[in-house]
Amino acid sequence: TQLLExxxxxxxxxxxxxxxxxxxxxxxxSSLQWYRQEPGEGPVLLVTVVTGGEVKKLKRLTFQFxxxxxxxSLHITAAQPGDTGLYLCAGSSAGDSNxxxxxxxxxxxxxxx
Amino acid sequence: xxxxxxxxxxxxxxxxxxVKIECRSLDFQATTMFWYRQFxxxxxxxxxxxxxxxxxxxxxxxxxDKFLINHASLTLSTLTVTSAHxxxxxxxxxxxxxxGTAQETQYFGPGTRLLVL
Numbered sequence: 001t002q003l004l005e006x007x008x009x010x011x012x013x014x015x016x017x018x019x020x021x022x023x024x025x026x027x028x029x030s031s032l033q034w035y036r037q038e039p040g041e042g043p044v045l046l047v048t049v050v051t052g053g054e055v056k057k058l059k060r061l062t063f064q065f066x067x068x069x070x071x072x073s074l075h076i077t078a079a080q081p082g083d084t085g086l087y088l089c090a091g092s093s094a095g096d097s098n099x100x101x102x103x104x105x106x107x108x109x110x111x112x113x
Numbered sequence: 114x115x116x117x118x119x120x121x122x123x124x125x126x127x128x129x130x131x132v133k134i135e136c137r138s139l140d141f142q143a144t145t146m147f148w149y150r151q152f153x154x155x156x157x158x159x160x161x162x163x164x165x166x167x168x169x170x171x172x173x174x175x176x177x178d179k180f181l182i183n184h185a186s187l188t189l190s191t192l193t194v195t196s197a198h199x200x201x202x203x204x205x206x207x208x209x210x211x212x213g214t215a216q217e218t219q220y221f222g223p224g225t226r227l228l229v230l
Contacts, residue, residue: 042221
């Protein structure tokens with residue numbers, strides 16, 4: 001059974017600080033996706049990483065896929081209150097014909113003004 | 114971008130009644146649709162995977178006779194919670210995987226909040 005361990009599960013920091021969220025697994029994924037979810041809404045895709053060692057930037061957000069495609073990180077620089085939300089990582093395995101996603105437990109992020 | 118809608122967004126029903134939730138891909142055809150359940154402050158839990166024209170594949174522990182899934186077309190899937198009970202109260206989210214694009218991509222609906230009294 002594939003598992004994706006996401007940490008931390010909860011993070012509350014002041015505006016302007018930096019933070020990193022991690023997703024780790026013992027399994028190899030063909031791709032890994034990061035989502036952000038607001039209360040009462042569905043997840044919104046932020047980025048998909050597919051190549052080992054890949055780094056993608058989305059404004060103040062930097063996403064990295066591990067060289068072995070077993071782990072990923074999300075780094076936020078100078079966090080703002082608008083970054084508050086639930087961040088979810090999800091991995092996809094090429095061995096699954098339906099490409100089901102394996103989900104991390106989520107990181108509840110609160111940025112205090 | 115790809116848009117997925119869900120209807121209704123919120124429903125309150127009495128115990129014992131059935132509730133149908135619709136999931137539509139508005140601007141693309143979906144090869145596969147997924148149904149998730151999410152408890153407060155938790156991650157998504159996959160309930161079932163449905164491919165158009167075939168029976169849904171349910172995850173372990175999900176009762177197929179209680180959660181009926183119909184994927185009648187490439188743009189519509191429905192989830193019917195039969196004989197709902199208070200423990201079925203939850204946030205239900207669908208997602209759709211577009212036909213002919215990057216295999217891993219799923220687009221999510223806005224979710225349906227179900228409250229069973």
